[in-house]
Amino acid sequence: MRLHEYQAKEVFADAGVPVPESRLATTVEEVVEAVADIGFPAAIKAQVHxxxxGKAGGIKIATDEDEARQYADEILGMDLKGYTVEKVLVEAGVDFENELxxxxxxxxxxxxxxxxxxTEGGVDIESVAEETPEAIAREHIDPAFGFHPYQARKVVYDAGIPGDIAGDIASILSTLYDLYESKDASEIEINPVMITADREVVAADAxxxxxxxxxxxxxxxAEMEDEAAEDDLEAKANEYGFDYVRLSGNVGIIGNGAGLVMTTLDLVDHFGGEPANFLDIGGGAKAERVANALDMVFADENVDAVVFNIFGGITRGDEVAKGINEALExxxxxxxxxxxxxxxxNAEEGMEILNTDLVEVEATLEDAVQQAVENAQEASQ
Incomplete structure (x- = not known):
């Protein structure tokens, strides 16, 4: 479960991590009221996963009430990479000199x-890791012994953090690990930590x-789960009991088993496509479950083509074929x-059942993925 920025900042603030003053808003008038209380400049930030x-227009800095009203009107309801923005975080602007x-x-x-x-904060950390990995200092942690203070100081020193703020950054890092461990987190980060002219550190994102x-x-x-759910597709996935992750591409992917789905994602990328989702329907999937999976992927407006990859163990090929036919008919x-x-x-039986007027059938996974990528590319032109 991924928390929204405003939810994560609530957790951070409770743990003692310094965060800007902020308020959540769902209407333009609520934004105007919030900036009147918080003051200017104020950041208006779309709350989507x-x-x-920022580059997509989901974060704006307002310097007066007119701008706040304008930006709120632009951001609320906008389509941001396939997600509708229904709420924004109104946050006090931070006058910063550096980002970590x-x-x-x-x-x-x-x-x-x-x-x-x-020290390369404020940008996509995955890009930094790929292009300049030496810019990221790392320190592994033995969970049996925890994160020692000397380790926090060491990784901060290795990163080249200035001495006057090194202690504050080490303290924040130690707090993040405490949260990582105590809250059963799988990932926790601040990008960026802003450094002000007064050498204060502020968690500008979470x-x-x-x-x-x-x-x-x-x-x-767990009480935050409903609010953290991003959209109707994620809510539908929870209702159907699917393991589902929405991605940014246009090739819809359905498979049975996490490893098989991950392999399919890799092949889509290998053949020049971009996956639109991770969707694992699980083992033993019956026709109704398969039809539900197709219904979900079809509902994603970003999807231009679909690849269905099933390897039958518990799951029977003929049941999958029935589900595909029922959904498409x-x-x-x-x-x-x-x-x-x-x-x-029962793959052979399934191949005989499939209505080839409704679907394309390929004998190998490579051929199926390559065809789906080509279909998506043609549909998007």
């Missing part, structure tokens, strides 16, 4: 959490992802081209 909000990055995540290669600090399987231990965070015109690859249990 996407990166690059701090975060805690799981290094799956090492099998340990890792603390990261960089990211916090929680392990959904641990929510029974986090009743306060409801339409007078198929909204997106669907490519199907079946293998494993």
């Amino acid at each position: 996407v990166g690059g909000r 990055y701090v975060g805690i995540t799981m290094d799956r290669g090492e099998g340990e959490p890792v603390a990261m600090v960089s 990211v916090m992802n929680i392990d959904e399987d641990a929510l029974f231990r986090q009743p306060e965070l 409801q339409f007078d015109e198929i909204p997106k081209q669907v490519v199907v690859r079946l293998a494993g249990t």
Whole structure:
């Protein structure tokens, strides 16, 4: 479960991390009231689970009431990378001289959490990691012993943080790890930590992802789940019991089993496409469940084509084929081209059942993905 920025900042503030004064607003008038209380300049920030909000027009700095009203009207209701903005965070502007990055995540290669600090804050940290990895200092943490203060100081020193704020940054990093551990987080970061002219540190953004399987231990965070749900698709995924993650591409992906779906995502990228989602329908999926999955992917306006990748173990190919037929026969015109690859249990029977007037069938996963990518590219032209 990914918290919204305003939710994560509530958690951070309760733990002692300095954050700007802010208020949540859902209407233009609420924005105007908020900036009147907070003062100018004020940031008006779309609350959606996407990166690059600023570049996409989802963050504006208002210097007076007229600008606040104008920006609120522009941002509320806007389509931001496929998400409708229904609420904004109105936040006191920070006069900063520098931006840093701090975060805690799981290094799956090492099998340990890792603390990261960089002077390249305010930009996409994934790009920094790819283009200039030396700009990110890292310190692995043995969860059996915790994050020692000397480790926090070491990673801050390794990142080249100036001495007059190094202690504050180390303190924030230690607090983030305490939250990471105590709140069952899978990722927690601040990008950027802003440094003011008075050498104060302020968390200008907040990211916090929680392990959904641990929510029974986090009743306060569990109460945020409904508000953290991004849109109708995510709500529908919860209703259907699907493992679903919305992405930014246009190739819809449905599969059974997380590893199989991840492989499909990788192949879409390999063949020059961009995945629109991760959707795992699970094992033993019956026809109704398959139809629900197609209904979800079709409902995503970003999707231009769909690839259905099923390897039958518990899941039977003939049941999957029935579900695909049932879902597609409801339409007078198929909204997106669907490519199907079946293998494993009752795959041959499923191939015979599939209505090839409604779907394209490929014998191999590579062929299916390549065809879906081509379909998406043609549809988007």
